[in-house]
Amino acid sequence: MAATLKDVALAAGVSIKTVSNVINDYQHIRADTKQRVMEAISELGYSPNLSARSLRSGRTGVIGLAVPELSLSYFAELADSIIKAAERRGLKVLIEQTGGDRAHELEILSSPRLQMTDGLLFSPLGMSNEDADHLNVSFPLVLLGERIFGGPTDHVTMSNVESARAATAHLLSKGCRRIAVVGAHEGEVIGSAGLRLRGYRQALEEAGVPFDPRLLGYTTLWHRSNGATSMRQLLESGVEFDAVFGLNDTLALGAMRVLQEAGRRIPDDVAVIGFDDLDEGRYSLPTLSTIDPGRDEIADTAVRVLQERITNREGNVPPREFEARFHVIERESSALPG
Amino acid sequence: MAATLKDVALAAGVSIKTVSNVINDYQHIRADTKQRVMEAISELGYSPNLSARSLRSGRTGVIGLAVPELSLSYFAELADSIIKAAERRGLKVLIEQTGGDRAHELEILSSPRLQMTDGLLFSPLGMSNEDADHLNVSFPLVLLGERIFGGPTDHVTMSNVESARAATAHLLSKGCRRIAVVGAHEGEVIGSAGLRLRGYRQALEEAGVPFDPRLLGYTTLWHRSNGATSMRQLLESGVEFDAVFGLNDTLALGAMRVLQEAGRRIPDDVAVIGFDDLDEGRYSLPTLSTIDPGRDEIADTAVRVLQERITNREGNVPPREFEARFHVIERESSALPG
DNA sequence: AGGCGAGTCTACAACGATGTAGGATGGCCG
DNA sequence: CGGCCATCCTACATCGTTGTAGACTCGCCT
Numbered sequence: 010m011a012a013t014l015k016d017v018a019l020a021a022g023v024s025i026k027t028v029s030n031v032i033n034d035y036q037h038i039r040a041d042t043k044q045r046v047m048e049a050i051s052e053l054g055y056s057p058n059l060s061a062r063s064l065r066s067g068r069t070g071v072i073g074l075a076v077p078e079l080s081l082s083y084f085a086e087l088a089d090s091i092i093k094a095a096e097r098r099g100l101k102v103l104i105e106q107t108g109g110d111r112a113h114e115l116e117i118l119s120s121p122r123l124q125m126t127d128g129l130l131f132s133p134l135g136m137s138n139e140d141a142d143h144l145n146v147s148f149p150l151v152l153l154g155e156r157i158f159g160g161p162t163d164h165v166t167m168s169n170v171e172s173a174r175a176a177t178a179h180l181l182s183k184g185c186r187r188i189a190v191v192g193a194h195e196g197e198v199i200g201s202a203g204l205r206l207r208g209y210r211q212a213l214e215e216a217g218v219p220f221d222p223r224l225l226g227y228t229t230l231w232h233r234s235n236g237a238t239s240m241r242q243l244l245e246s247g248v249e250f251d252a253v254f255g256l257n258d259t260l261a262l263g264a265m266r267v268l269q270e271a272g273r274r275i276p277d278d279v280a281v282i283g284f285d286d287l288d289e290g291r292y293s294l295p296t297l298s299t300i301d302p303g304r305d306e307i308a309d310t311a312v313r314v315l316q317e318r319i320t321n322r323e324g325n326v327p328p329r330e331f332e333a334r335f336h337v338i339e340r341e342s343s344a345l346p347g
Numbered sequence: 348m349a350a351t352l353k354d355v356a357l358a359a360g361v362s363i364k365t366v367s368n369v370i371n372d373y374q375h376i377r378a379d380t381k382q383r384v385m386e387a388i389s390e391l392g393y394s395p396n397l398s399a400r401s402l403r404s405g406r407t408g409v410i411g412l413a414v415p416e417l418s419l420s421y422f423a424e425l426a427d428s429i430i431k432a433a434e435r436r437g438l439k440v441l442i443e444q445t446g447g448d449r450a451h452e453l454e455i456l457s458s459p460r461l462q463m464t465d466g467l468l469f470s471p472l473g474m475s476n477e478d479a480d481h482l483n484v485s486f487p488l489v490l491l492g493e494r495i496f497g498g499p500t501d502h503v504t505m506s507n508v509e510s511a512r513a514a515t516a517h518l519l520s521k522g523c524r525r526i527a528v529v530g531a532h533e534g535e536v537i538g539s540a541g542l543r544l545r546g547y548r549q550a551l552e553e554a555g556v557p558f559d560p561r562l563l564g565y566t567t568l569w570h571r572s573n574g575a576t577s578m579r580q581l582l583e584s585g586v587e588f589d590a591v592f593g594l595n596d597t598l599a600l601g602a603m604r605v606l607q608e609a610g611r612r613i614p615d616d617v618a619v620i621g622f623d624d625l626d627e628g629r630y631s632l633p634t635l636s637t638i639d640p641g642r643d644e645i646a647d648t649a650v651r652v653l654q655e656r657i658t659n660r661e662g663n664v665p666p667r668e669f670e671a672r673f674h675v676i677e678r679e680s681s682a683l684p685g
Numbered sequence: 686a687g688g689c690g691a692g693t694c695t696a697c698a699a700c701g702a703t704g705t706a707g708g709a710t711g712g713c714c715g
Numbered sequence: 716c717g718g719c720c721a722t723c724c725t726a727c728a729t730c731g732t733t734g735t736a737g738a739c740t741c742g743c744c745t
Contacts, residue, residue, distance in 0.1 A: 011485075013730090013731055013732085014731065014732065014733095015731080023694080023695090024694065024695045024696075025695090025696095025731090025732085025733095026694080026695065026696080026697095026732095026733080026734095027693085027694060027695075029732070029733060030693095030694085030733095033733085036692090037691085037692050037693055037694085038692095038693070038694085039692090039693065039694090042693080042694085056462065057462075057731080057732075058402070058462060058730085058731050058732070059462045059463045059732095060398050060399075060401040060402040060407065060462075060463075060730085060731080060732090061398075061402045061700090061730070061731035061732040061733090062731080062732055062733080063398040063700095063732090064396070064398040064399045064402050064700050064701065064702085064730090064731080064732075065699080065700050065731080065732045065733045065734085066700090066732080066733070067700080069398065069463070070463070071441065071463060078427060079417065079423045079424070079426050079427040079430070080423060080424045080427040080626060082420065082423070085417045085418060085420070085423030085426075086417070086418045088417050088423075088442070089416060089417040089418040089444065092417070092442060092443075092444050093444065096444075101441055101443070101463065102441065102442060103409065103439055103440065103441045103442075104426070104430060104440060104441075104442055105430075105439070106427065106430050106431065106434075124394065124395075124396060124397045124398075125397045125398075125407070125408070125409060125439065147349070233626075233627075233629070233630035234629075234630060237630065262630065263630055265632075266630060266631070266632040269632055270632065288418060288571070289571075289627060291571070291572075292571035292572060292575065292600065292601055292604060293604070294603075294604040294607055294608065294632070351700090351701055351702085352701065352702065352703095353701080361724075361725090362724065362725045362726075363701090363702085363703095363725090363726095364703080364704090364724080364725065364726080364727095365723085365724060365725075367702070367703060368703095368723095368724085371703085374722095375721080375722050375723055375724085376722095376723070376724085377722085377723065377724090380723080380724085395701085395702075396700085396701050396702070397702095398700085398701080398702090399700070399701035399702040399703090399730090400701080400702055400703080401702090401730095402700090402701080402702075402730050402731065402732085403701080403702050403703045403704085403729080403730055404702085404703070404730090405730085
């Protein structure tokens, strides 16, 4: 049986509360008392019972992270960054997988199991802007991702439009004029696809390059196979293009594979850029140019903001929006003379 | 403020304990009492305080999972499987990253923060068999991976030797006779590298193919870049080979990239097989043959066994070893006529 | 000398749930 | 009719911690 404050108090010949005070670094304790308590603690191998502590204090020191799936590399790397950021702030992370399913996401927002945590970092995929009301919850919540904007909570996201514009501008600067897109979503306005497509069109417009809807490859999911399928359809459609903007790296990698099978050289015949800066793109053949969306900054900001909300629960701070800084990363897949 | 049992009891006009009994499905409650309590519960939006419950019951319903890093795809996919397996059993998962660092791993085994969990699934990378004693801990612990065998706890692992033998035999069946290995560890006997290399040698021996140490590419880490570097060294050494066994998929993918840069055709000049069945290998060019080590089975077994140990803490069941079933998956990278 | 404040420590209640023991009711048996 | 059991419910203690209030000592000021 684990030792409790009571055991330590008995061993040190002081009251329970004094031991508690020692543990919590209370100022006014005589040096020798402190000494005796410390010895008793280490002798009994005492360590505080966190359930009791959180019952009393209302805090658990654990935050929840809800993501679609860890087997999607982007979310695995995001979770990695978030766990590290949380560790720096003395927090643990409990991960919940939603499968990107709207019903499951809504369920998590009302699940009592979340009481085990002090707050939630929430990255929905199935919910959309009309569901924003569901984010009105009684616990601290920080929203991630690009599915919902202007909701009732703090929101940490990447600069989708600007960075997609930069990615497109990068391809344009290499002399490409017919830039295909892989991963577009029919009629979407917000959401990663909608926003990035908007950046794409802005860049075209700025460069005076006409927009050709035939260059858009639609695909709902963003797995590798979808990138491959979408690219196959573009090739079959016969539309001409000299570059591909994969709306994420996974799509771009799938598309690259099909391009190579079809005998197109990258970057000579077709330049390619992705989005996310997955580790994988660093080792593909060719290595994949991409957008670094500032994942560590997103993780750090999200955890910091959530912790602020947890610490200062009644503060009437209105919801805030944060956008991480991004970078264009040029690798082999777009390394044209320029 | 969240409602408590007390509030519900007041609203329903019963005692606190009766409400508790309703919640815990106690048998002897009059139908109309139950009804009234249920109504009060839903009216007040009551949900139990898990800290209080776990203080009283000694259970949290959370298990810990310690892995090196989620940005390593294998561990991300393992975590995914484990979270799903835990969910099926009503458990939540708290993830801890060790960075594969021995000191950090040892620290986790003695950290009081683990009190927030009922038990731990532990996948060390820095610890070795000599550290087995450190696994003698006072909480339920299930060991994963291939760093420590014969330790004092239950252990769930893959059939490293057998499946590596099968992978090698697969290449041999395709007519390959000079099979290079990427990812070997100098002098290692157990550990993924040591075990898989043993399987490799067994298969050679069975086929009467001589073992040539010059075919071994050494590299401590198993990232993509290490596979690439190791392959580059093999090529520079001038040793001849007609196949490559990457001790994991990541290494194999890195090696494939270098082979292709060097103008070797896969599988025609060099057949390649990996190990892990990462999603990524399904979409590489060419697609990567590999070993499916039975990840879901590992996850499911690990969670089940841990839960048994949690439920039955004093049972004197001796430590058990579990090996998941594996499968050879042939894809393009080894698709020779055979 | 009396009073005041700072320093050190303790007793007790409280967080919200569950286990234990036992009280009240009613039906059934002998 | 008395006794017994099953059913239904309640009061109280308890898990291990922390917040509150206050006791006591000591030195210093007036």
